[in-house]
Amino acid sequence: MSVATNLPAALPRTGATPPRRSRLYWTLSDAWILAKRNLLRIPRIPEELVFSTIQPIMFVVLFRYVFGGAIAIKGTSYVNFLMAGIFVQTVAFGSVSTGIGLAADLQKGIVDRFRSLPMSRSAVLTGRTIADLVRNAFVVLVMLVVGLIVGFRPEGSALGWIAGIGLLLLFGFALSWVGAPIGLLVRNVEAAQSAGFIWLFPLTFASSAFVPTASMPGVLQWFAEHQPVTLVINAVRSFILGQPVGATGWQALAWCVGILLVFIPFSVWAYERRTAR
């Protein structure tokens, strides 16, 4: 049989053979190609990005002007306090689009197409989470501008900002891997949407995002002070406001790493399970 070679028969007749590359090269290349595909789609469905940006903008405006006056923050203005919470909530909500994107691809059958290609199996997941990381970075930038417009005046050093934004995006990336299995395990896009949000509401509101946790009643306060969203918000807030970060920074980082360690394998498992049918 004429199958001995796995070089395609009718490639452009250049006489050359494609260069040999390592497996790692292809793993990264495939992930990047799918990430690019997901990113290319964003400007073509602008309403998706627009609506997911309008939501946090509304939060900024509402909290800044409606509640802002009633909440006193020690040492800084309410806007300065608020923005770290907004940033973290924004990237957390971004994880919903990871699940939605995967659910949509599964529903459309394009995942089957990808699986029939000689590409890296992980690329469907990594391509999605990488694209969502880039998307998160963009939305955070928009929120930063919105913040500056409504009076956000951060005093953090450049280094503090780098650390703060880095932690923020890492947290968003980690949560994308939590959103992924949700999209893989539910039946359709609508379910991915509702299931994706449901766990985020308690985590982002019972946190230090909008009010200091000290104002919360007993059990809620304990929860709010120990859950990862608060730790990340507190660390990011300290970084960008130029306040001492202390142990919170390491705790937040540990949460990100822990989430990734648990949810990457879980996502892979969910992906295999879903596509084995």
Place this chain on the structure above:
Amino acid sequence: MAHHFAILAEGLEKRFGQTQALRGLDLAAEEGTVLGVLGPNGAGKTTAVRILTTLLQPDAGHAEVAGLDVVRHPNQLRALIGLTGQYAAVDEYLTGRENLEMFGRLYHLPKKWARQRADELIERFDLVDAANRTLKTYSGGMRRRLDLAASLIVSPPVLFLDEPTTGLDPRSRIGMWDIIAGLVSDGTTVLLTTQYLEEADQLANQIVVVDGGRVIAKGTADELKTQIGGERLDVTLARGSDINAALRTLGAYSDGEPRVEVERRFISLPIANGARQLPAVVRDLDAAGVRLDDLNLRRPTLDDVFLTLTGHVAEASAGDEMNNAARSERSKEKEEVTA
């Protein structure tokens, strides 16, 4: 490699919960030929294709494609096959060119080659004008063509086409047939699933008829048609009371057991040399005093194959638009030969 089959499946079984989708399916396609897999909704066609393209593991049985075991060597195999699924699996929001370049890169072609190949395919599939538009703006036929182009990026020696023409209008369908015939003449082995006998007839060297997850008949198109009779003559009577007289008259021309549906006053019979015999049939019926509402001579359809081979009608899922479209297309063909 000891055999010359590009596709070989033996005893494939697959169960989904309560549904036994495949019950010992056997398939074989020689290199450079077209194997037509014909079957109604739910027959197991897609399940078989998914197993052969490494997307699904069989519960039992064994399959080799291009000489590689589908379960043991899925990674090597994927570089040698192209799959065009039942539903167009391309990215709606990318342009035609972007889609093809993306798939080229995922087949691990260098960037320049992927671009060059995309251009070639765009030209060959008559998509030049649409190449830079997103697929949202494509017609069903264009999308199908692009979908097929995407599975031809590396000119794979074995190609799987799952109902490639379902939902296409007759012109696009014929265009697709031409493309597939061209690929085969270049040496590609094709497995094609379809619900239309005409399509298998046009393209396939060998046809297997699948129902309930197993093969119920196989052979060349001619062999199958001989099995179920060459042409069919459908007669609808004006009066139900004429049935016996009509059957007596038609019996002389029938090439097999006629099928009778009393309530519809309908008789369908296989007939040899139909066009030549038709005037005599009409004369004899008239002489016997049988009044007709409708008389039509046609090629056998999948329904006939099914009725003849299984004794039950190929079920079309309710509201299946594609099926209905095909039906009305078939009845258009009927009109052309109606006496």
